Amino acid sequence: MPKPVRISLDAMGGDHGPSVVVPGAALALERHPDIRFLMVGNESLIAPLVERNPKLKDVTEIRHTDLAIAMDEKPAQAIRMGRGKSSMWKAVQAVRDGEADAAVSAGNTGALMATAKICLKMMAHIDRPAIAAMWPTMRGESIVLDVGATIGADAQHFVDMAVMGAAMARIVFDLDRPSVGLLNVGTEEIKGLETVKEASRILRDTKFPNLDYRGFVEGDDIGKGTVDVVVTEGFTGNIALKTAEGTAKQIGEYLRSAMSRTLMAKIGYLFAKQAFTALRDKMDPRKVNGGVFLGLDGVVVKSHGGTDALGFASAIDVAYDMAHFELIKTIRTMLEHDPAGQSA
Structure with missing residues (x-):
């Protein structure tokens, strides 16, 4: 019998707390019966919501705490007030203490990152964390990192992110050698910041056996799905993410407006309804919800704060895969092939 995958949940995190977390867990349990x-x-x-689902109740332990971190809490204040006491801290602590294989929270991103760094520590030879996000593309999905954990990066941090992102892609996409690109202002080797060009040189010269470095990619390559993993620093990555989310909403509003403008448009919509439904599902952030905190000595997944039960279940799915297929072990193995990283 396979070993159960244990997931700790910050049940108070996000805009909706237990009213989303508990039904989200129930949905995830349907997909992964071996979750605890x-x-x-x-x-x-929490308890009254769990009680409504006997199957969920059988696989759930509730650990009480009165303290929850607010969505607008500053990271330093969240650590000062919540250390050892908040639902967020205790969920991450369960990973550190071996009681859980991964933690999921929809809470304050900055507070969660600070909590995870202090509680779990960084992996050996990794100095800075990154948030990796699943990104819908024209050919399926890609992984983009960093989308907001760290502002700025030196060459070695870019290389570390490339290795960690490729490790995640090997698990998510079941690929032996995921393709990796560095986001840049052009594909020519002479373009871009010196740190990006130096990272590119290291990635080409090192010839990692478990990733296929394709060189520089541009902003439009993200949506095209030109590579499996797109690497950038957190400032640029977060702007790209928010721009894409805003563009998706903008297109949706344009379509709704156009389809209701005239009688013929409304009739045309009826014939094309199935196609529009497929487009909506493709662009639905709930389908790819769950940013993975990479570089930590443990698995932590961040869900969108305003998500619904379906979205939170998606974040649990990501945590399940990262734990079940041993993300941390995969990253360590791949880092062994990085001479520069070993000396960092």
């Missing part, structure tokens, strides 16, 4: 949950938060709010 540790839900951390206010037991009086």
Whole structure:
């Protein structure tokens, strides 16, 4: 019998807390019957929701705490107030103590990153964390990192992100050698910041056996799905992410407006409804919800704060895959082939 995958949940995180976390866990359980949950938060709010689902109740432990980190809490204040006590801290601590294989929270991103760094520590030879996000593309999905954990990067951090992103892609996409590109202002080798060009040189010269470095990619290559993994620093990555989300909403509004403008447009919509439904599902952020914090000595997944149960279940799916297929072990193995990283 396979070993269960244990997931700790910050049940109080996000805009909706247990009302989203608990039904999201129930959906994830349907997909992965070998999941076991540790839900951390206010037991009086969590327990009644769990009780409604006998199957979920059988695989769930509730750990009570009164303290929850607010969505607008500053990271330093969240650590000062919540260390050892908040639902967020206790969910991450369960990973550190071996009680869970991964943690999921929809809470404050900055507070979660600070909590995870202090509680779990960084992996050996990795100095800075990164957030990796699944990105819908014209050919399926790609992984983009960093989308907001760290502002700025030196050459070695770019290389570390390339290795970590490729390790995640090997698990998510079941590829032996995921393709990797560095986001740049052009594909020519003479273009871009010196740190990006130096990272490119290292990636070409090192010849990692478990990733296929394709050189520089541009902004439009993200949506095209030109490579499996796109690497950039957190400032640029976060702007790209928010721009894409805003563009998707803009296109959706344009379509709705156009389809309701005239009688013929409304009739045309009826004939094309199935196609528009498929487009909506493709662009639905709930389908790819769940940013992975890479570089930590443990698996932590960040869900969108305003997500619904379906979206939170998607984040749990990501955590399940990262734990089940041993992301941390895969990253360590791939880093062994990075001479520059070993000396960092």
